Amino acid sequence: MIHINNTARAALNNIAHELKKFMSIMKKRFRYINTFSVSLALLFVLIATSSCEKQYINFGTNFIDNSITNLVLVDSSTVEVSTVYIDSFVTSNTNTIFAGRFKDEKFGVVQAQSFLQMGLPQSSTYDMPNGATFDSLEVILKLNKQYYGDTLSTYKIAIHQLVAPITYPTNQQFSFFNLNTREYASTELGSSQLVVSPFGRDTIAIKLSPDLGLDLFKKMQNKDAVTTTLAEFISYFKGLAIVGGSTNKLILGFSDSLIMRMHYHKPTVFTDAAHIDFGINQANYQFNNITIDRSGSPIAALGPTNKQLLSSATQNAGFSQYITGSIAKLRFPYIRDLYQLPNFIKIIKAQLIIKPVQGSFIAPYSLPPYLRLSGTNKTNLFGSDLTGASSTGASAVQYGQLIIDNLYGTETAYTYDITNYLQAQIAIADDNANGLLVSPPNPTATFNRILITNAADAKYKTQVKIYYASVK
Numbered sequence: 401m402i403h404i405n406n407t408a409r410a411a412l413n414n415i416a417h418e419l420k421k422f423m424s425i426m427k428k429r430f431r432y433i434n435t436f437s438v439s440l441a442l443l444f445v446l447i448a449t450s451s452c453e454k455q456y457i458n459f460g461t462n463f464i465d466n467s468i469t470n471l472v473l474v475d476s477s478t479v480e481v482s483t484v485y486i487d488s489f490v491t492s493n494t495n496t497i498f499a500g501r502f503k504d505e506k507f508g509v510v511q512a513q514s515f516l517q518m519g520l521p522q523s524s525t526y527d528m529p530n531g532a533t534f535d536s537l538e539v540i541l542k543l544n545k546q547y548y549g550d551t552l553s554t555y556k557i558a559i560h561q562l563v564a565p566i567t568y569p570t571n572q573q574f575s576f577f578n579l580n581t582r583e584y585a586s587t588e589l590g591s592s593q594l595v596v597s598p599f600g601r602d603t604i605a606i607k608l609s610p611d612l613g614l615d616l617f618k619k620m621q622n623k624d625a626v627t628t629t630l631a632e633f634i635s636y637f638k639g640l641a642i643v644g645g646s647t648n649k650l651i652l653g654f655s656d657s658l659i660m661r662m663h664y665h666k667p668t669v670f671t672d673a674a675h676i677d678f679g680i681n682q683a684n685y686q687f688n689n690i691t692i693d694r695s696g697s698p699i700a701a702l703g704p705t706n707k708q709l710l711s712s713a714t715q716n717a718g719f720s721q722y723i724t725g726s727i728a729k730l731r732f733p734y735i736r737d738l739y740q741l742p743n744f745i746k747i748i749k750a751q752l753i754i755k756p757v758q759g760s761f762i763a764p765y766s767l768p769p770y771l772r773l774s775g776t777n778k779t780n781l782f783g784s785d786l787t788g789a790s791s792t793g794a795s796a797v798q799y800g801q802l803i804i805d806n807l808y809g810t811e812t813a814y815t816y817d818i819t820n821y822l823q824a825q826i827a828i829a830d831d832n833a834n835g836l837l838v839s840p841p842n843p844t845a846t847f848n849r850i851l852i853t854n855a856a857d858a859k860y861k862t863q864v865k866i867y868y869a870s871v872k
Contacts, residue, residue, distance in 0.1 A: 470869070470872055471748065471869060472867070472868055472869075473865060473867050474865070475863060475864075475866075477732065477737075477864050478734050479732060479862050479863065479864055480710070480711075480731040480732070480733050480835075480854065481710075481711040481729070481853065482708050482709060482710045482718055482728070482729045483699055483720075483726050483728060483729070484707065484708050484727050484728075485703060485704070485706070485707040485708065486725045486727055488578055489577060489722070489844055490575045491576060491580075492576040492685070493683045493687075494656075494845050495683070495845070496656065496688070496845045497514040497516070497541065497653065497654040497655070497658060497688065498513075498546075498652070498688045499557055499642045499644040499654070500512055500549070500555065500645075500648045500652050501646065501650075502548050502550075502649055502650055503649070504548075504697075504765075505697075506697060506698060506699075506719065506760070507692065507721055507724055508693050508695065508696070508697040508700075508724070509692065509693040510548070510651065510690070512689070513581075513642060513643045513644065513688070513689050514641070514686065514687070515566060515576075515584075515640070515641050515687055516640055516642070516658065516687075517565065517566045517639040517681045518634075518660055518679070519633070519678065519679055519682075521677060521678055526620070526676050527666075528620050529666060529667060530621070532667055532674075533664060533665045534613060534618075534664050535664050535665060535673070536608075536610065536663045537608045537616065537660065537661070537663070538590070538605050538660070538661050538663070539590070539606045539640070539658065539659075539660050539661075540604075540658065540659050540661055541603060541604045541605075542602060542654055542655045542658070543596075543601065543602060543603065544653045544654055544655045545599065546652070546653025546846060546847070547596075548651040548764070549648075549650035549651055550764055551764070552595065553648070554593055554594070555594060555644075555649075555650045555652065556591060556645030556648060557591065557592055557606065557642065557652070558590070558591035558606075558642075558643045558645070559588065559640055559641070559643075560585055560586075560640065560641040561612075561637075561638060561639070561640060561641075562582055562584050562639035562640065562641060563584060563585060564638060565634050565635065565638050566639050566685045574684055575687075576684075576685075578691075578723075582641065584641035589608045589612060590608040590609065592604060596652060604654075616637075616662065617662060620662075639685075642654075651847060656680060657679075658679075659678065661676070661678075662675060662676045664676075688844075690724065692724040698714045716854065716855040717757055717851045717853045718838075719849070720849060720852065721848075722839045722840070722843035722844065723844055723845075723846065723847055724847075724849075727837050727838065728837070728838040728852050729776065729836065730752075730836045730862070732825060732864065733832070735826045738826060738866070738868060739826075741870065743872070744869075745868065745870055746823075746868060747823050747867070747868050748819075748867045748869055749819050749867040750818045750821070750864060750867070751816070751817060751819075751864065752815070752816040752818045752863075752864050753814075753862065753865070754813060754814040754850075755810075755813045755852075755860040755861060755863075756812055756813075756850050756851060756852065757851040757860060758858075758860045759809070761812070761850070766848045767812075767848060767850055768840035768848040769848075770841055771802070771838055771839065772786070772798070772799055772840070772841050773816055773836040773837070773838060774837045775834065775836060776835055776837050777833055777834050786798050786816060786818065788816070788817045798816050799814075799841065800815060802814050809860075810859045810860055818836075822866065838850070
């Protein structure tokens with residue numbers, strides 16, 4: 401048993417406190433401190449403290465004599481990577497409308513369409529004077545800068561009227577899922593074909609059937625019940641489907657601030673132009689239907705009957721694109737092998753570095769700017785997100801601090817502190833199926849995706865760096 405006197409304990413605590421302050425300052429000044437710098441700093445402290453008569457290192461509540469203690473780095477621990485199947489998820493009230501089609505060489509053919517219910521104009525006292533003349537009816541969609549695919553290709557978008565008003569499916573309340581759909585009339589109310597530059601335009605306007613527009617206009621002039629009572633209007637108008645063309649090579653995202661605008665002219669000397677806007681009635685009644693055909697893709701076998709594929713069966717990669725029903729899972733199955741290392745004491749620090757497969761995020765593909773790690777077990781259900789200390793010292797969800805290597809691509813990475821997580825996992829003696837699910841914080845509102853590999857010979861493989869204490 402090692403005896404610690406009060407003087408040594410106080411000196412040690414003071415050194416540890418000063419080191420912590422120093423590292424905190426350095427992290428604020430420099431965004432990154434490489435492994436060599438950290439190791440050098442630690443080595444300096446170890447040398448300095450060993451020059452005293454008797455110094456100790458505090459690992460939690462245990463004091464270890466520094467003269468017999470090493471700090472060791474292990475960076476070859478195996479990370480098990482797999483792809484997990486996501487059956488269904490909520491796509492209503494996400495503030496996003498998706499429409500289009502795109503064939504992803506790695507994930508499959510993805511199609512998206514949206515359904516929504518329109519409401520009456522905000523003002524029940526809209527001005528529709530006698531003698532006014534109808535001009536046109538159009539739907540105006542506002543781009544939200546979310547896109548997936550070839551923005552130089554011709555993109556078609558069409559508006560259809562629903563066959564029946566939107567109601568919640570049986571056994572579903574207050575939400576719709578990716579698999580939900582609604583029947584709509586085969587005849588288009590209107591459509592548009594164009595080349596879209598998501599960063600070169602703000603909106604897409606689609607003119608609707610003049611017959612529908614004129615009929616609605618006359619009802620408004622006559623103050624018909626369908627234009628003054630919401631229930632009557634929904635029964636009359638039913639709702640809209642926003643549908644992409646079957647040959648599209650692009651999926652676009654729009655905000656849910658869609659409006660249907662009626663243009664008309666007032667009967668004045670100058671025939672003043674005017675308009676009335678109809679907005680979406682309920683955010684809960686706007687939802688996206690997302691389907692995917694994985695045939696021919698590396699994850700073709702993923703599905704309801706095969707809900708998890710190891711990376712060894714999928715080109716040595718895990719595939720993560722939550723909105724199409726796949727998510728990467730990371731495990732550390734050999735973490736307890738640390739106990740077999742000579743004189744192992746305790747994990748001091750653990751860092752996870754996720755490097756996307758090189759070439760997998762070249763246009764038209766994009767990485768999620770943020771990725772969270774969520775704890776899970778053999779059920780593959782989402783648990784709590786991994787947290788860490790923020791710049792203010794408070795606990796906050798970690799999002800990886802993505803760094804893009806625009807020169808070579810090999811150093812593009814997300815980095816996480818998983819010290820607490822691995823300290824908890826190494827203590828589990830039973831068969832441990834726990835792991836971490838990799839997904840963006842808003843998984844149903846983006847098509848950005850990531851491929852993660854654990855291939856031994858890959859320069860861009862995901863790895864974990866573990867610093868542990870051992871007795872010399």
